[in-house]
Each structure stands twice: as C-alpha cells, then as structure tokens.
Amino acid sequence: DTGVSQDPRHKITKRGQNVTFRCDPISEHNRLYWYRQTLGQGPEFLTYFQNEAQLEKSRLLSDRFSAERPKGSFSTLEIQRTEQGDSAMYLCASSFRAGTGQETQYFGPGTRLLVL
Amino acid sequence: GQSLEQPSEVTAVEGAIVQINCTYQTSGFYGLSWYQQHDGGAPTFLSYNALDGLEETGRFSSFLSRSDSYGYLLLQELQMKDSASYFCAVRDRGEGGSYIPTFGRGTSLIVHP
Numbered sequence: 001d002t003g004v005s006q007d008p009r010h011k012i013t014k015r016g017q018n019v020t021f022r023c024d025p026i027s028e029h030n031r032l033y034w035y036r037q038t039l040g041q042g043p044e045f046l047t048y049f050q051n052e053a054q055l056e057k058s059r060l061l062s063d064r065f066s067a068e069r070p071k072g073s074f075s076t077l078e079i080q081r082t083e084q085g086d087s088a089m090y091l092c093a094s095s096f097r098a099g100t101g102q103e104t105q106y107f108g109p110g111t112r113l114l115v116l
Numbered sequence: 117g118q119s120l121e122q123p124s125e126v127t128a129v130e131g132a133i134v135q136i137n138c139t140y141q142t143s144g145f146y147g148l149s150w151y152q153q154h155d156g157g158a159p160t161f162l163s164y165n166a167l168d169g170l171e172e173t174g175r176f177s178s179f180l181s182r183s184d185s186y187g188y189l190l191l192q193e194l195q196m197k198d199s200a201s202y203f204c205a206v207r208d209r210g211e212g213g214s215y216i217p218t219f220g221r222g223t224s225l226i227v228h229p
Binding site: 031040041042043044045048055056057058059075091093102104105106107109110 | 147149157158159160161162166203205210211212214215217218219220221224
C-alpha cells in the first residue's frame with residue numbers, strides 16, 4: 001500500500017498523559033499536514049511541513065502540541081498533558097504542489113484519540 | 117479571516133441529481149476543492165476549481181464563480197454509495213504567510229432507495 005499511513009489507529013489515554021502519533025506520507029510528497037476533526041465538523045488545520053520545515057501553525061495548536069518532521073519524511077505529533085477536550089480524530093495528509101498551483105491532499109486513515 | 121457556508125444535510129433518491137452549495141469568504145483566494153468522507157473513513161479528493169466555470173469528472177461536476185464567492189458540487193445518477201459527507205475547502209493566508217487549507221463543516225448527503 002503506497003498511501004498515507006498513520007499509527008496508531010486508536011489511542012485511549014488518561015488525562016494528563018502524553019501521547020505521540022506518527023504519520024508516513026506518500027514518499028514523493030513534499031508537504032505534510034496535520035488536522036483535527038470532531039464529530040459533525042470538517043477537518044481543522046493544525047500545522048504543515050514543506051520537507052522538514054514547519055511553515056505554519058494554527059492558533060488551535062497550544063503549547064502542549066508539538067510536531068516534527070525530521071529528514072522530511074515521516075512526521076510525529078505529540079500532545080503533552082492531554083485534556084478531555086483533545087479527544088478527536090487526528091488526520092494526516094500529504095501532497096505535492098504542482099507548478100499550476102493545484103495541490104491535491106491525500107489523507108491517512110486517522111488516529112482516533114479518546115482522553116478519559 | 118475566512119469562513120465557508122454549506123448546508124448541513126441534503127437528502128435525495130437514487131438516480132436523482134443533487135447540488136451542494138458552498139459560499140466562502142477569504143482574504144485571498146487560491147481555488148475551491150471538494151472532498152468526500154464516508155462514516156469512519158478519511159476524506160478523499162473529488163475536484164478542484166481555480167477558475168470560473170464547470171469541471172466535470174464522471175458523475176460529479178464542480179462549479180465556481182469567483183465574483184460571487186460561490187461554488188457547488190453536482191452529483192448525478194445518485195447511488196446509495198454516494199451517501200457521505202461532502203466538504204468544500206479553500207486556502208487562506210495563515211499568520212506565517214502561507215496559504216493554509218480551510219474546510220467547511222460539511223454536508224451530509226443521504227441517498228434513499
């Protein structure tokens with residue numbers, strides 16, 4: 001399977017614990033995005049990387065959230081001191097921006113986080 | 117800032133045609149995209165409009181009018197498998213200067229036999 005993969009698919013944790021999610025993008029894609037999605041809402045942008053550089057962070061991303069993309073390949077999203085409000089689906093997407101400006105995002109299956 | 121408006125739910129019968137509208141407000145504009153998401157699944161790309169007019173891909177078409185800040189997704193010959201959520205998305209300038217994707221809240225399409 002050469003699509004975007006995410007690990008784990010499900011995570012249950014207790015409030016106050018730290019969690020880390022991994023995303024492996026499509027290999028030739030230079031851009032990688034993280035989103036959060038709750039029930040009945042569209043994906044909310046969190047942050048994105050072009051190669052290894054983190055170019056944009058949403059105001060939604062509090063200091064408890066950190067993302068990395070070492071060597072411009074896979075990425076990790078860490079949430080420290082989790083809160084019940086962090087419960088959501090965390091989606092990763094990768095893309096390659098064409099010279100025309102079009103950029104199709106390919107989403108992974110997501111990691112569903114439940115904070116008890 | 118940016119905002120997108122789309123209906124929360126649309127229902128139709130198999131074989132019918134349905135149109136899902138999207139209006140947007142952005143400080144810049146970098147194209148309108150549509151994504152489909154089945155329950156429990158990931159969003160998948162359907163179409164992209166950068167210029168005014170209609171783009172057709174099989175049973176799905178997407179339209180854009182930049183002067184009206186409006187677009188729609190048209191689904192023809194509806195099938196039961198088309199029951200899903202449909203999101204319109206634009207790019208808007210983020211605080212770091214990049215154009216970042218912004219998704220609408222989604223339209224739940226229910227197709228009845």
